[in-house]
Amino acid sequence: MLICKNISKSFKKDFWNKDFVALHDVNFELNDGKIVGFLGANGAGKTTLIKIILGFIKPNTGSVKILDIDWTEDEVRKLIGYMPERPFYYQNLTGHEFLTYCGELQEIDKETIDKNIEKWATKLEIKFALDRKIKGYSKGMLQRLGFVSVLLHNPRLIILDEPLSGLDPIGRKEFKDVIKEVNEEGVGVFFSSHIVNDVEEVCHDVVVLESGNIIYNGPIKELVSQNTSNKFVIKYNDGIKDCELIVEESLKDKKMLELIESGAIISKLIRETSSLEEIVYRLNK
Ligand SMILES: Nc1ncnc2c1ncn2[C@@H]1O[C@H](COP(=O)(O)OP(=O)(O)OP(=O)(O)O)[C@@H](O)[C@H]1O
Ligand SMILES: [Mg+2]
Structure with missing residues (x-):
């Protein structure tokens, strides 16, 4: 147009x-x-x-x-x-x-x-x-x-x-x-x-x-997906407090197993995302 x-x-x-x-x-x-x-x-x-x-x-x-x-x-x-x-x-x-x-x-x-x-x-x-x-x-x-x-x-x-x-x-x-x-x-x-x-x-x-x-x-979708990281956030409770761990995608299964074996309770596994605002800010640098 x-x-x-x-x-x-x-x-x-x-x-x-x-x-x-x-x-x-x-x-x-x-x-x-x-x-x-x-x-x-x-x-x-x-x-x-x-x-x-x-x-x-x-x-x-x-x-x-x-x-x-x-x-x-x-x-x-x-x-x-x-x-x-x-x-x-x-x-x-x-x-x-x-x-x-x-x-x-x-x-x-x-x-x-x-x-x-x-x-x-x-x-x-x-x-x-x-x-x-x-x-x-x-x-x-x-x-x-x-x-x-x-x-x-x-x-x-x-x-x-x-x-x-x-x-x-x-x-x-x-x-x-x-x-x-x-x-x-x-x-x-x-x-x-x-x-x-x-x-x-x-x-x-x-x-x-x-x-x-x-x-x-x-x-916008492409810009966001191109800039989406391959990191994951694992949220868990170690028996005392809520914790958060950021790991590479390739290591996430291994890390989760380790956490479960140590007695931690995993509550969430999410891909680390950036907002468009963060992406545009990075593009500008
Ligand atoms: N008539 C003009 N004479 C000299 N410089 C100008 C003129 N018009 C714009 N500029 C310069 O060109 C640049 C871009 O200005 P422009 O107004 O296009 O920016 P903008 O992206 O619309 O900014 P804003 O978000 O503040 O509206 C600025 O550095 C401005 O000072
Ligand atoms: Mg303007």
């Missing part, structure tokens, strides 16, 4: 300093209809790459294809929905006026606008505030309004820059549920985050960016 080819971007510093390279020859391809997380620390280059994908800034090299269409074609814009990291809102409009305005800008018919406002504003729990002026909205309310605006034109792919930041735990859960629901309707989702657990919870695939370099692109 999205192909980035040889994308590099550097930003000019002053005359005496070398340019700062924000993206180094970035290449990746995202599979159709998936939810893909875009992970990377602050300053890794996520927003820069998203802005390049959307055509807001020009890369030094490279090209992008979205849903098999070259990014320079106008029709691409109609197929994608984008929620920026720091959206701009007309403070004096009501939520409803703002959404209608967004829909009209995209040349969507009134019926579709109203239908989608009703559907997504209800799901994102913002319907109650649509008649209020935006200047009175809280951060989470603005975020919800922004998400509704992305979905008005029935996009095929949505690109969200840090959609979950600034939301409380309930808001995050609601957003994640809507992301899953939109995806079940056949819409691809690409969203950036630096919260690994959120990505792990909703995404099929993940792209990991570190200092402008892609260090992983693929299914």
Whole structure:
């Protein structure tokens, strides 16, 4: 659904300093209809790459294809929905006026606008505030309004820059549920985050960016299984206290026998696992 080819971007510093390279020859391809997380620390280059994908800034090299269409074609814009990291809102409009305005800008018919406002504003729990002026909205309310605006034109792919930041735990859960629901309707989702657990919870695939370099692109399951150790944890009671022993897979049977012979009671044998967070942290080193 999205192909980035040889994308590099550097930003000019002053005359005496070398340019700062924000993206180094970035290449990746995202599979159709998936939810893909875009992970990377602050300053890794996520927003820069998203802005390049959307055509807001020009890369030094490279090209992008979205849903098999070259990014320079106008029709691409109609197929994608984008929620920026720091959206701009007309403070004096009501939520409803703002959404209608967004829909009209995209040349969507009134019926579709109203239908989608009703559907997504209800799901994102913002319907109650649509008649209020935006200047009175809280951060989470603005975020919800922004998400509704992305979905008005029935996009095929949505690109969200840090959609979950600034939301409380309930808001995050609601957003994640809507992301899953939109995806079940056949819409691809690409969203950036630096919260690994959120990505792990909703995404099929993940792209990991570190200092402008892609260090992983693929299914989350594969990343986790590749990095799962061959160590086992044996939990047992030695007659006095609960203990834990970590052993290589090849030694686990022998160790368990020894423990049983010494009178210990084994309560659990589990494979030592790493969370996605630990894996990504290791990849970054
Ligand atoms: N217009 C610009 N001029 C100079 N440097 C820039 C510009 N835009 C981005 N950068 C630099 O490029 C790097 C990547 O920034 P970017 O905003 O893409 O990071 P990010 O991964 O989105 O970070 P965050 O998680 O904080 O949003 C940073 O070092 C940033 O300072
Ligand atoms: Mg950013």
